[in-house]
Amino acid sequence: MTTDFSQRIIEIIKQIPSGKVATYGQIAFMAGNPMASRQVARLLHTASGKHNLPWQRVINSQGLISLKPGAGFEQQHELLCEEGVEFDLRGRIDLKLYQWNGRTR
DNA sequence: CGTGTGACGCGGG
DNA sequence: CCCCGCGCCACAC
16 A cells, blocks of 8 residues: 555656656655655655656756666666756766756646 | 665765 | 765665
C-alpha cells in the first residue's frame, strides 16, 4: 500500500514540465518532508515505470545525473536532450536555467 | 534488532 | 575539484 507521502511524490513528479528538471531535495521539500530526498530516490528507482513518471527529470542538487554509466545514465541523458535540456562538458545541467520552479507546469 | 547500503544533501578541509 | 563525515529515511540481511 502506497503511503500518502509516496503518492504526493508521484503527483509532484508528474507535474514537472518537459524541458525542466527538479532535484530530489526539492521534491522531498514540496512533498512535505525536506529530509526525505533519499526516499524520493528510492521511490523513483522502484516505481518509476508503474506510474509513467518522467523520472528522467529528477536529478541531484549538483545538477548531475545520479545514475552510473551503464545503469540508466545514457537513457536519462538521451531523454533530457530530447526535451531540450542541455549539459555542459562535465555532463552537468545548469539549474539556473532548467530547474523547475514548482509553479510553472 | 543491529548493520550495511543507496537514483540524496550539506558543510568542511 | 576531490574526498570525508554526518544526518535522514526505507529496506535487505
